[in-house]
Amino acid sequence: MMDNQDQTTRRHFLAVAGGAAVAGAVPVLTVRPAGATPAMLAAAIRDVVGAAVVHTGKVKLDIPPLVENGNTVPMTVSVASPMTAEDHVKSIHVFNEKNPQPNIGNFVLGPRAGRAVVSTRIRLADSQKIKAIAHLADGSFWSVSVDVVVTLAACTEEVI
Amino acid sequence: MAALINVPPKAKRGDVIEIKTLMSHIMETGYRRTAAGDIVPRDIITSFSCRYNGSEIFRADLFPAIAANPFISFYTVATDSGTFEFEWIGDRGFSATAKAAITVE
Numbered sequence: 001m002m003d004n005q006d007q008t009t010r011r012h013f014l015a016v017a018g019g020a021a022v023a024g025a026v027p028v029l030t031v032r033p034a035g036a037t038p039a040m041l042a043a044a045i046r047d048v049v050g051a052a053v054v055h056t057g058k059v060k061l062d063i064p065p066l067v068e069n070g071n072t073v074p075m076t077v078s079v080a081s082p083m084t085a086e087d088h089v090k091s092i093h094v095f096n097e098k099n100p101q102p103n104i105g106n107f108v109l110g111p112r113a114g115r116a117v118v119s120t121r122i123r124l125a126d127s128q129k130i131k132a133i134a135h136l137a138d139g140s141f142w143s144v145s146v147d148v149v150v151t152l153a154a155c156t157e158e159v160i
Numbered sequence: 161m162a163a164l165i166n167v168p169p170k171a172k173r174g175d176v177i178e179i180k181t182l183m184s185h186i187m188e189t190g191y192r193r194t195a196a197g198d199i200v201p202r203d204i205i206t207s208f209s210c211r212y213n214g215s216e217i218f219r220a221d222l223f224p225a226i227a228a229n230p231f232i233s234f235y236t237v238a239t240d241s242g243t244f245e246f247e248w249i250g251d252r253g254f255s256a257t258a259k260a261a262i263t264v265e
Contacts, residue, residue: 072227100191100226106221107234113217114176115235120220121227123189154189154227 036102044102057153058142070124070154079116089116171238191225205250215240
């Protein structure tokens with residue numbers, strides 16, 4: 001009796017587990033996260049900075065505080081740096097909090113840039129914080145965060 | 161695959177010049193759905209680079225959060241007369257290049 005019960009339980013368990021594995025495989029393809037969670041943002045930042053401390057300052061992020069259309073938002077990142085061979089910005093990394101994924105762009109500069117300023121146009125799926133991190137030649141990381149309010153979101157509209 | 165490049169045609173040696181680039185591309189995020197509910201596959205430019213007389217002066221990794229028709233502007237020091245070579249690489253084998261000349265006095 002006990003054996004029988006064990007067997008049915010195990011068979012039942014395997015059936016359920018197998019079903020879950022099959023069911024689990026399908027959503028991986030179709031279900032996308034609704035937004036980059038703070039954990040994903042933290043992981044994306046950790047990928048760039050590693051264990052280093054990120055200081056606040058030196059970086060300036062110019063972005064409209066109120067955005068009507070999230071599909072194209074002008075953004076300029078500038079870093080206070082003399083851009084000499086010894087003291088320059090190696091790279092600039094921009095992140096967001098609530099788009100489907102946390103990265104916006106990585107920009108690799110060097111002493112030949114002369115001026116640590118990069119401009120581009122980005123998409124914003126929601127009102128959220130934008131974070132820019134600069135990696136300096138001495139290995140230090142500096143960051144700034146800016147809040148942006150978005151009235152019409154990008155990414156979510158249907159293709160017609 | 162049309163590129164718009166804005167590089168000053170002339171500069172003084174040592175001047176910091178601005179380079180503006182625009183590449184026409186849909187930058188499909190991979191998060192949109194059709195009316196039927198199917199995901200539209202991702203189709204974006206993933207990498208952009210600029211070389212000045214053969215050596216790389218700027219590079220960018222792009223993500224779906226970059227708006228359609230990626231506009232990127234950056235600065236460099238005008239060191240010598242020569243050419244800027246731009247390259248965009250993306251999904252589905254996308255690749256495009258452009259050139260611009262500069263005279264440095």
